[in-house]
Amino acid sequence: MKTDFKFSNLLGTVYRKGNLVYRSDGTSLLSPVGNRITVFDLINNKSHTLPYAHRTNVSRIALHPNGQLLLSVDEQGHAILSHFHRRIVLYHFSLKSAVTALVFSPCGLYFAVAIGRKIEVWKTPSTPGISESNNDGSEGGGLEFAPFARHRQYTGHHDTVQSIEWSSDSRFFLSASKDLTARIWSLNPEEGFTPTTLAGHRTAVYAAWFSADQETIYTISKDGALFQWQFLPHPDADPDSIAEADERWRINDRHYFYQSQEHAHLTTAAYHPQTNLLVTGFSHGLFMIHELPSFSEIHKLSISASHVDTISVSPEGSWLAFGSSALGQLLVWEWQSESYILKQQGHFDNLNALTYSPSGDRIITTSDDGRVKVWDTASGFCIVTFTEHTSGVTACEFARRGNVLFTASLDGSIRAFDLIRYRCFRTFTAPKRLSFSSIAVDPAGEVVAAGSLDDFDIHIWSVQTGQLLDQLAGHEGPVSSLAFAPNGGNLVSGSWDRTVRIWSIFARTQTSEPLQLQADVLCVTVRPDSKQIAISTLDGQVTFWSLNEGTQETGLEGRRDVSGGRKTTDRRTAANVAGTKSFNTVTYSADGSVVLAGGNSKFICLYAVETGVLLKKFTVSVNLSLEGTQDFLNSRLLSEGGPRGLIDEQGEASDLEDRMDKSLPGSKRGDAAQRKIAPEVRVPAVSFSPTGRAFCAASTEGLLVYSLDATVQFDPFDLSVDVTPTTTLTTLKNAEYLKALAMAFRLNSARLITRVYRSVPVTDIGLVVRDLPDVYLDRLLRHxxxxxxxxxxxxxxxxxxxxxxxIHGRALKERQGEFAQVVRLVQRAVARVQGEIMKVAEENSRTVAFLLAQPRRVGGGGVKLLALSGNGNGVGGGAEEDESMGDGERDGEGWVGLD
Structure with a gap:
């Protein structure tokens, strides 16, 4: 089995913090998700996450006007310049401090950053595709020894700069600051121009913009005051004797937003000069759209229960993007049609469990927020969210037959969801209130079993009736994990009493065979062939037992492999941290040759079952904003009062609302007296896809998807000198189809394989498949x-x-372990085709039933159906037919139905 899995996508998180950026054509939206960036394709309804990651959460992103360069900066000021289309990192650079604003100039030769009270303008690093001449006469586009070169530094503000906006000719830019002012700067010294200060607001100025003709400047402040500035003389000056020196930027008009709540204030704003649209967001989740300069209100809508963090307007001005970090919401709204283009929200609490659908095209996640979300693996979007549970959902399991999902929750209920109609159709409860923590479903979908940490019994219900069938007693401690054998013969349960029991619940006598372990059992799972079980215990051991004989076959030591990650409060090294030396989740691959394990650390380990060798170790996150990602102590983060991460710096903020501690006692995890707690990195669940080509992991940052890299352009296989694309096409032209197909597989060129595959005549397909060597069977099935x-x-x-x-069915059955992955791929493709054909057949059957239900005309000439060509709906549409009939045909006839 291949083990070269690579990170492919991040689901479960759509927005964390920072600004949103549209592509120049407006078809895609870039959103920061933690220390990564996700690109949402709004036209094709897909999303992908860029492969590189920052060391802390991303705070600002900017896209070059030509759409090739992407610049992202994290909370510590570390910048990454990447090629957007190729998804590769070009340069790393440090800006030494946190950045509050970042924007490219319209010409693309410069970018401006706000670092505290200062503004710095840097030259864009030279890359192919940017060959314009700079404003100073030098040529860009060549190779540079130092890619980042600072052009100028601008000082003058007395507080943090919150916004930077360029003029359309890239000669000037505006800055807005918390010092109640906005300023006009020139990129290079201009004759007759002096930096100008626009003062008059009573609160912090959030943003400032130029109008489309650059004759007007708009500034907006935190209290919802919008000022319109124009270059005018003094109002009392004589119009006939106005000197050029008397003209200056003056306030021409003032507007104030309607504030329905006393404590609601403006949190973000965006302006589109071409359409004169001003979009503002407020702290109570309301956003408003106004048209300038008339300040006429177009829309006012509430989109969130918390404050709106950022707003972005598409280049053509029709789509508005909103981000809210408190609930992790991302919305794209078309204001003209008042419809949602994109509406996504991730889990806003820790993930607990996940599972793949039997077809592999859906991933189900559960969280402490009580929500169950269904994610589409192809698009990366959330399809549906179930909110029936009233407490944290701890486990989920799919029935192998049918689209039925079962979930267990701390609210004391087990629920069954129909994923065709998207509804909850069954609820299972125990005689007494329990908090269920594990679940298992019979492969036939007839019974469901659940275990609890409050009770030592295993509860079993009938799916058809919803009745409680039995309570299996035998464990002397809380039941931590349950699993049905895929053949449906046995139920395996693990408990904190250091035993694993195998139950024959469908036999006449429900006996259980205990297996004694050396530590508390955390997780049990059964191999797909129902011959072996894997058991993870608290001492870091993973043991493999024969399910039929009840004997241990092999085992492995995982303490050193899973241990890693040092927290701020730890006084020991990462290798000696307690609580991270065991696997909380273990899962088999599709062929059962490897197991994937994860726990309360940043590592996911892939082991070979037979040898117990660690094949690969995956690092979930390198984000320093999370606890448990550092391996060593950083002395720079220590102070006289202890680690800086534990010192409350909130009281030093300049704004009153930033200094106020609004958190409730006991609402934080851990010690309630501790002032500041960062989330800890952990992996509560992992799962292989049914095809074996990918696996997903539930982590603190979201749902991580790792897949085999199948996008390699050229990966030759058993290649020789005479095998080239030209000779392959020549062989195909000579009607040697099998040889051409084998040569295409050797070259491993997807385009060439597709061309040969589609060129084989239908009458020769059977002959080609019959003589196909076994070494190419897997590749042809996959293709x-x-x-x-x-x-x-x-x-x-x-x-x-x-x-x-x-032709090869017998070989596929005899070598199930070798062809298990590709057979599941074929099954999924057949199921999809079957579903599409059935959908078309159902539509046709309804159309035929509609036609047969139309009234008919009974007369001497036989039965004639009412023509459908009259008015398009089959009612009263026979005007032309009536004119062609004789008088004899009209006598004694009537309308009757076909029934």
Whole structure:
């Protein structure tokens, strides 16, 4: 089995903090998710996360006007310049301090950053595609020894700069600051220009913008005051004798927003000069749209229960993007049609469990917030959210037959959800109130079992009736984990009493065979062939037992592998931290050859079952904003009062609302007396996809998806000198289809394989498949499954599948472990095709039923259906037919239904 899994996507988190940025064409939206950046394709309804990561949470991002360069800065001022399309990092650079504003100039040659009270303008690093001449006459586009070169530094503000806005010609820019002023700066010294201060606001100025013609400046402050500035003389001056020196930027008009609540204040604003739209967001979740300069209100809508953190307007001005960090919400709203383009919200509490759907195209996650979310693996979006549970959801499990999902919750209920109609159709409860922590579903979907940490019994219900069938007693401690064997014969349970019991619940006598362990059992899982179970215990051991014989086959030591990550409060090294030396979750791969394990640390370990060798270790996160990601003590973070992470610096903030501690006692995790607690990195659940080509992990930052890198352009296989694309096409032209297909597989070029695959005549498919060497069987099955998902050639793909399964079906059955992954890929493709065909058939059957239900005309000439061409709906549409009938046909006839 291949083990070169790589990070592919981040689900479960759509917005964390920072600003949102549109691409120049307005088709995609960039959103910071922790220390990574996710790109949402608003046209194709897909999303992907860029592969690189910052060391802390991203605070500001900016996209170059040509759309090639992406600049992102984290909370500590470390910047990464990357190529947006190729998704590769070009340069790393440190700006030495936190950044509050970041924007490229319209010409693309400079970018401006706000660092505290200062503003710095830097030259854009030279890259292919940026060859314009600079304003100083020098040429860009060549190679530079130092890619980041500072052009100028601007000082004058007395407090933090919150916004920077360039003029359309890139000669001037505006800055807004908390010192109640906005300032006009020039990029280079201009003749007759002096830096100008725009003062008059009573609270911090949030933003300032130029109008489209650059004749007007708009400034907006925290209290909702909008000032309009124009270059005018003094109002009392004589119009006939106005000198040029008397003209200056003056307030021409003032506007104030309607504030329905006393404590509501402006938190963000955005202005689109081409359409003169001003969009503002407030602390109570309300946003407003005004048209300037008339300040006429267009829309006012509440989109969130918490404050709106950032607003971004698409380049054409039709789509508005809103981000709220308190609940992790991301919204894209089209204000003209008043409809949502994108509406996503991640979990705003810790993830507890996850599972793949049997087809592998859905991932279900549960969280402490009581929500169950269904994610689409192809698009990366949340399809549906179930909110029936009233407390944290601790476990979830899919029935192998049917689209039924079962969840266990701390509210004392087990619920069954129908994923076709998206509804909860069954609720299971115990005779007494329990907080369920584990769940298992019979492969046939007939019974569901659940365990609790409050009770030592295992409860079993009937799915059909919802009745409690039995309570299995035998454990002397809380039940921590449950798992049904895939063949449906046994139920395996693990408990804190250091035993694992195997129950035969469908036998006449429900006996259990205990397996004695050396420590508390944390997780049990059964291999897909139902012959082996893996048990994870509190001492860091993972042991493998024979399910039929009840004997231990092998084991491995995982204490050193999983241990890692030092917290701020720890007084020991990362290798000696308590509580991180065991695996809380273990899962088998599709073929059962490897296991994946994770726990309360930043590592996910991949082991070989037979040898117990650590094949690969995945690092979940390197984000220093989380606890448990550092391996060594950083002396720079220590002070005389202790670690800086534990010192409350909130009281030193300049604004009153920032100094106030609004947190409730006991609402934080851990010690209630501790002032500041950062979330800890942990992996509560991992799961392999049914195809074995990917696995997902629930972590503190969200749902991480790792997959095999299948996008390699050229990866030759058993290549020789005479095998080239040219010779392959020549062989194909000579009608040597099998040889051409083998040569294409050797070159491993996806485009070439597809061309040969589609060029084989239908009559020769069976002959090619019959003589196909076994070494290419896996590759051809995988390619056919991929074509069935992407290409419109339905009949051709089905003919290939039919020939492969008919001719090589015996080999696929005898070598199940080798072909398990690719067979599941084919099954998923067939199921998708079947669903589409059934959908079309149902629509056609309804159309035929509608036609048959239309009234008919009974007369001497027989039965004639009412024509559908009259008015398009089949009612009264027979005007032309009536004119062609004779008088004899109209006598003694009437309308009757076909029934």
């Amino acid at each position: 056919v499954a991929k074509e069935a998902d992407t290409s419109p050639l339905l009949e051709l793909n089905l003919l290939w599948m039919e020939s492969l399964l008919r």
